Amino acid sequence: MIKFCLNITVLLLVAGVQAQENSRLTLPQAYDLARQNYPLIRQKDLVRQTADLTIENLRKGFLPQLNISGQATYQSDVTSVPVSIPGLKIDAPGKDQYKIQAELSQLVYDGGNTSAQKNVQNANALVEDQKAEVELYKVKDRINQLFLGILLVDAQLDQVVVVKKDIQSGIQKVAAQVKNGTAFRSSQLTLEAELLKNDQRVIELNANRKGLVDVLSLFINRSLPADVQLEKPTLVMTFAKETMARPELKLYNYQQDLFKVQNQLVSAKNRPRTSLFVQGGYGRPALNMLKNEFDFFYIAGVRLNWGLGNLYTTKKERDLLQVNQRMVDVQKELFLLNTNTQLKQQEAELNKLQQLIASDDQIIDIRKQVKDAAQAQLTNGVITANDYLKEVNAEDLANQNRIAHQLQLLQAQINYRTISGNQ
Numbered sequence: 001m002i003k004f005c006l007n008i009t010v011l012l013l014v015a016g017v018q019a020q021e022n023s024r025l026t027l028p029q030a031y032d033l034a035r036q037n038y039p040l041i042r043q044k045d046l047v048r049q050t051a052d053l054t055i056e057n058l059r060k061g062f063l064p065q066l067n068i069s070g071q072a073t074y075q076s077d078v079t080s081v082p083v084s085i086p087g088l089k090i091d092a093p094g095k096d097q098y099k100i101q102a103e104l105s106q107l108v109y110d111g112g113n114t115s116a117q118k119n120v121q122n123a124n125a126l127v128e129d130q131k132a133e134v135e136l137y138k139v140k141d142r143i144n145q146l147f148l149g150i151l152l153v154d155a156q157l158d159q160v161v162v163v164k165k166d167i168q169s170g171i172q173k174v175a176a177q178v179k180n181g182t183a184f185r186s187s188q189l190t191l192e193a194e195l196l197k198n199d200q201r202v203i204e205l206n207a208n209r210k211g212l213v214d215v216l217s218l219f220i221n222r223s224l225p226a227d228v229q230l231e232k233p234t235l236v237m238t239f240a241k242e243t244m245a246r247p248e249l250k251l252y253n254y255q256q257d258l259f260k261v262q263n264q265l266v267s268a269k270n271r272p273r274t275s276l277f278v279q280g281g282y283g284r285p286a287l288n289m290l291k292n293e294f295d296f297f298y299i300a301g302v303r304l305n306w307g308l309g310n311l312y313t314t315k316k317e318r319d320l321l322q323v324n325q326r327m328v329d330v331q332k333e334l335f336l337l338n339t340n341t342q343l344k345q346q347e348a349e350l351n352k353l354q355q356l357i358a359s360d361d362q363i364i365d366i367r368k369q370v371k372d373a374a375q376a377q378l379t380n381g382v383i384t385a386n387d388y389l390k391e392v393n394a395e396d397l398a399n400q401n402r403i404a405h406q407l408q409l410l411q412a413q414i415n416y417r418t419i420s421g422n423q
Contacts, residue, residue: 025224026231027414030143033220035136044132051125055118062107062114070100079289093285093292101281105303111271112264119261127258130251137247139219140418146216148411150230153209155403160198160205163396166371167195170388173379187385194389235413245421246339252332259325266317272306339419346416353409360402367395 035041073096080092171191177183210226217224278300286295374391377383417423 023225023227024229024231027143027147027233030147030216030220031140033222034139034143037219037221038136038139040132040135044129047125047128047132051121054121058114058117058121061110065105065107066102067105068100068102072096072098091290091292093289097284098294099281099283101279101283101297103277103279105275105277107273107275109272109274111268111273113268113271113273116261116265116268120258120265123254123258123261126254127251130247130254133247134251137421140423143216143219144411144414144418146212146219147230148407148414150209150212150216151232151410152403152407153205153212154230155407156400157202157205157209159396159399159403160202162399163392164195164198166375166392166395167191167198167389169375170378170385170392171195173375174385177381182381190385191389233410233414235410235417243422244336244339246335246419247421248335249332249421252328252335255328256325259321259328263318263321266310266314266321269310270308270314272304275303275305277301277303342419343416346412346419349412350409350416353405353412356405357402357409360398360405364395364398364402367391367398371395 075095075097078093078095171188174183174188174191178185178188206226213224213226213228278298280296280298282294282296284294285291286293286297287299288295371391371394374383374388378385378388414423
């Protein structure tokens with residue numbers, strides 16, 4: 001019984017921890033989960049496996065190679081010795097000849113071809129892997145939009161709570177006046193209708209939030225509760241020049257490295273190949289063509305192969321690689337230009353939003369004073385409920401503007417670091 005209770009306690013604790021983990025989420029956690037569960041991540045493993053298998057096959061090129069062959073032929077004529085020597089008879093070989101043989105060869109030197117091909121495979125694997133990294137990095141933009149969209153809705157919901165308190169305060173004051181006969185019932189109904197409108201606003205915002213949370217759940221492959229709490233990122237922008245760390249830059253470098261090893265492969269294909277070999281077989285005739293009998297034979301030696309046909313295309317292949325290198329240089333230059341342009345635009349956006357927020361604070365302070373004065377006037381029956389609502393809504397609009405600007409500022413900060421590759 002004690003053991004059973006302990007097991008139940010442990011299960012409840014684990015469930016509580018998991019529930020707590022699912023109820024809170026940070027932006028870095030969202031990045032990590034989205035990366036782990038994005039289908040493209042599996043391609044990275046497949047790229048590495050492909051390269052490893054290809055390199056393993058290339059290594060086997062230096063293993064001893066065994067080749068077995070055989071033939072049976074009939075020919076119209078054979079070599080003979082048309083000389084008659086007393087006491088010596090030289091029989092001509094038969095026109096039907098048979099041979100079966102095996103050759104064992106060992107590559108000694110292949111001109112660096114195998115090594116160059118392995119380098120090409122490794123370099124190509126890095127390029128393909130980095131292409132996947134570039135695509136995975138783009139997921140951050142989508143996560144940023146979803147995460148900040150939810151934060152904006154949360155801030156708007158908080159603002160609705162503030163507005164509803166102001167309206168409820170006005171209802172209480174007008175209700176007292178109606179009871180005392182100093183105000184019309186219509187004034188109270190006007191405030192109550194506005195309170196219902198804000199309730200509708202809460203319904204809309206909650207629906208929007210649920211939609212954003214559901215999409216975010218799909219990206220991170222984790223079921224998130226509708227009331228999940230997102231931790232607001234805290235960033236301090238100093239506009240200090242950061243080293244650009246975008247995955248595209250690595251991709252361009254890996255592509256240049258690939259062209260270099262491909263150039264080495266072009267050179268390797270033009271070098272001679274050397275191997276050792278030994279042949280052994282059985283046939284008629286054997287190596288002695290004048291002995292018309294079945295016999296065993298063997299040959300051992302060194303073989304040199306040097307194909308010069310590649311020399312015709314070597315120059316064009318090198319020219320093509322140089323053209324491809326220049327194309328990558330142009331792509332890199334264009335990428336840097338566009339990225340630096342985006343960073344400049346984000347800097348201007350950050351400066352603008354900081355100034356707007358400072359102005360928002362002043363506007364909100366003024367609107368609050370006007371609303372407080374209107375609340376006092378409503379209490380004394382100096383103004384109507386509509387006049388009071390006008391000032392409440394004006395303060396609400398000012399607060400909504402500040403909320404929007406604050407989230408836009410946070411988004412601009414995150415975008416700046418995402419564009420530079422440091423987020």
